[in-house]
Amino acid sequence: MTPDELAGLRLRPAIRALVVDPADRVLLVRFEFTAATVWAPPGGGIEPGEDPIEALHRELAEEIGLVDAEIGPVLWERTHIVKMGRWDGQRDRVHLVRCAELDPEPQMGWDRLRAENVHELRWFSLDDLDAVPLGPRLRFAPLELAEIVRHVLVVGPPDEPFVVVNRPEG
Numbered sequence: 001m002t003p004d005e006l007a008g009l010r011l012r013p014a015i016r017a018l019v020v021d022p023a024d025r026v027l028l029v030r031f032e033f034t035a036a037t038v039w040a041p042p043g044g045g046i047e048p049g050e051d052p053i054e055a056l057h058r059e060l061a062e063e064i065g066l067v068d069a070e071i072g073p074v075l076w077e078r079t080h081i082v083k084m085g086r087w088d089g090q091r092d093r094v095h096l097v098r099c100a101e102l103d104p105e106p107q108m109g110w111d112r113l114r115a116e117n118v119h120e121l122r123w124f125s126l127d128d129l130d131a132v133p134l135g136p137r138l139r140f141a142p143l144e145l146a147e148i149v150r151h152v153l154v155v156g157p158p159d160e161p162f163v164v165v166n167r168p169e170g
Contacts (some may be wrong), residue, residue, distance in 0.1 A: 006079060006165075009088040011109055015056040016043025017097040019066065021123065024153050027064060027104060031141075032122035036064055038140035039132070041094055042121075056095060063113065064121055065105040072096035075152055076162035078142045096157055142166055 004063050019027040028039040041062045046055040053071055069098065081089040084098050104121040106113055106165040113119075124132075129146040138144065144166045151158070 012087040012090040013046040014044055014090050014092045015046055016041040016094045017056060018094055019097045019099055021127055022102050025123040025125050026149055029112050029118055031117045032119045033117060038141050039136050062108040063106055065107055066099060069097045073157050074161040076164055077158055078164040080166045088090055120142050
């Protein structure tokens with residue numbers, strides 16, 4: 001999509017983190033939707049008037065129990081075009097967050113997380129990411145997640161954030 005086409009859409013602002021532990025594993029969240037299971041980095045919407053970094057700290061505490069995280073550079077920006085209530089899609093900015101070994105424990109509780117379609121938190125090595133049997137009913141968000149993670153872990157963070165646009169299939 002061109003910038004002009006995106007300009008006409010109502011995109012929900014969101015913030016996420018690629019959380020990486022000392023073993024270079026990444027923590028992903030499993031979302032269960034009617035059409036598919038999606039593994040994505042933790043994070044979520046930025047509330048009106050909320051600073052994006054404050055929003056990321058809030059989301060990391062609520063979703064995975066990580067408090068006082070050191071927020072690193074933006075790794076990628078993703079625009080996902082899909083109807084979500086009053087929104088036409090979502091625009092994510094994803095930061096690198098390195099942390100000590102962590103047993104994720106959401107502060108908001110599993111009942112609330114499940115109400116938001118979150119059903120699991122899991123650490124993935126690069127080999128684990130490569131072994132996920134992706135298809136129409138199981139995917140990463142963004143679709144290029146494994147390639148981006150590999151670049152970040154092997155080469156390092158990009159000089160400029162990667163730009164990803166995912167559209168509905170079909």
